[in-house]
Amino acid sequence: MIAKSSYNRLCPICSSDSWEIVLPLAATPLGDRLSDSFDKASSLPKYALDLALCSECGHAFLPLVVAPEESYGDYFFETSDSPGLSDSMQRLAQQLWQNRSDSSSTYVLDIGSNDGTWLQHFKNLGADVLGIEPSPRHAQKATARGVETINGYFSIQSASEIRKKFGAPSLITANFVTANVPDLNNFFQGLKDLSDDNTTIAILSGYHPDQFRVNMIDFIYHEHVSYFSCQDFINLGEKFGLDLVDIRRVGLKGGSIQAIFRTKSSRTSVSGDVGRLAQYEEWIGIRTLGWYAAIHDRIKQAQSLTHKLLDQVKAKKIVGYGVSHSVTTLIYQFDLHQRITVLTDDNPRRQGKFSPGSGLTVISPQKAVDDLFDTVIIMAWQHDRLIKNRLKKMNYSGSVIQPLPFAELIVLGK
Numbered sequence: 323m324i325a326k327s328s329y330n331r332l333c334p335i336c337s338s339d340s341w342e343i344v345l346p347l348a349a350t351p352l353g354d355r356l357s358d359s360f361d362k363a364s365s366l367p368k369y370a371l372d373l374a375l376c377s378e379c380g381h382a383f384l385p386l387v388v389a390p391e392e393s394y395g396d397y398f399f400e401t402s403d404s405p406g407l408s409d410s411m412q413r414l415a416q417q418l419w420q421n422r423s424d425s426s427s428t429y430v431l432d433i434g435s436n437d438g439t440w441l442q443h444f445k446n447l448g449a450d451v452l453g454i455e456p457s458p459r460h461a462q463k464a465t466a467r468g469v470e471t472i473n474g475y476f477s478i479q480s481a482s483e484i485r486k487k488f489g490a491p492s493l494i495t496a497n498f499v500t501a502n503v504p505d506l507n508n509f510f511q512g513l514k515d516l517s518d519d520n521t522t523i524a525i526l527s528g529y530h531p532d533q534f535r536v537n538m539i540d541f542i543y544h545e546h547v548s549y550f551s552c553q554d555f556i557n558l559g560e561k562f563g564l565d566l567v568d569i570r571r572v573g574l575k576g577g578s579i580q581a582i583f584r585t586k587s588s589r590t591s592v593s594g595d596v597g598r599l600a601q602y603e604e605w606i607g608i609r610t611l612g613w614y615a616a617i618h619d620r621i622k623q624a625q626s627l628t629h630k631l632l633d634q635v636k637a638k639k640i641v642g643y644g645v646s647h648s649v650t651t652l653i654y655q656f657d658l659h660q661r662i663t664v665l666t667d668d669n670p671r672r673q674g675k676f677s678p679g680s681g682l683t684v685i686s687p688q689k690a691v692d693d694l695f696d697t698v699i700i701m702a703w704q705h706d707r708l709i710k711n712r713l714k715k716m717n718y719s720g721s722v723i724q725p726l727p728f729a730e731l732i733v734l735g736k
């Protein structure tokens with residue numbers, strides 16, 4: 323943990339400077355920076371990765387924000403990269419489309435629209451779509467496939483330009499981007515400015531009460547500067563003239579929520595699920611120090627057991643399965659960068675690259691089997707079923723260790 327003066331942030335929801343570190347994690351480089359050479363990869367700077375809890379409003383956030391241009395210049399993740407995302411997202415898109423308040427309007431805006439995969443679903447349903455996306459490469463790719471995309475960040479200013487040019491959308495979506503927004507006040511004011519009383523705002527975000535319950539601390543990385551609860555969304559709505567009218571838990575990414583907002587002036591009735599989820603959060607104590615201390619203890623246990631298991635199977639040539647932001651957090655937090663020999667990933671675009679900081683080469687899964695690696699660590703454990711099936715199909719016969727949710731030795735079976 324570093325001195326408090328080295329952090330650069332107040333609570334992004336209530337602006338309080340009264341917060342404390344509740345989950346100190348190992349410092350890492352930006353987790354998605356794959357490099358073309360070992361030298362480049364290993365010289366990337368590391369930044370503190372500590373989770374703070376606001377003593378005033380109970381929001382969990384990173385008190386250190388790395389400048390957005392550093393983390394978004396050329397990020398690697400594309401929506402179509404993530405296994406299984408597309409089908410579930412298609413179902414969510416259909417629900418939103420059917421439930422929009424003004425069915426005569428067909429205009430959908432997506433914030434952080436990535437390569438346009440999500441908006442393509444709406445286009446197929448008959449929507450007029452518009453995306454806004456900070457990565458130039460992704461924005462170009464989306465536009466090239468026929469999804470009109472503005473290259474930039476969503477803010478009060480871009481909201482005003484969009485409203486002037488295109489009017490108020492019937493539906494505004496933001497999937498897994500709100501956690502990455504350093505200035506939440508600016509973002510939510512932009513949402514309010516852009517909406518009229520017929521606009522539905524649907525925010526999809528990781529839900530840390532569910533994720534941390536299964537020890538998914540590797541969802542914490544530098545780009546995720548906020549960790550939202552139902553109560554956080556109620557508080558944000560209150561501040562900006564929006565009502566959180568519905569909230570749903572969604573099984574994506576080990577636990578997510580979909581928060582539905584309408585303007586206060588639309589006088590939309592609020593679903594009982596909102597109060598119920600906020601009550602649940604109170605009961606399990608997500609705004610208490612003890613809740614985080616217990617997570618910290620469980621992580622330490624899983625780390626120490628992972629190393630014990632590696633010793634037990636006499637692991638020498640170790641391959642880590644998975645390359646992502648989360649894997650970077652896990653490699654450093656579990657102190658595995660010295661033990662792992664190479665990484666492997668199913669995505670050919672990641673193969674041949676070098677992992678951030680640790681400089682581990684990324685090879686194909688087949689090469690890991692051919693080169694007789696004696697131990698696989700399932701780093702991308704959120705996809706453990708998929709990975710175990712892959713290993714079985716390739717007749718992998720070495721040891722398999724899964725570090726989380728609880729460290730264990732895996733028997734692949736027939």
Ligand SMILES: [Zn+2]
Nearest residue numbers: 333336376379
């Ligand atoms: Zn606060």
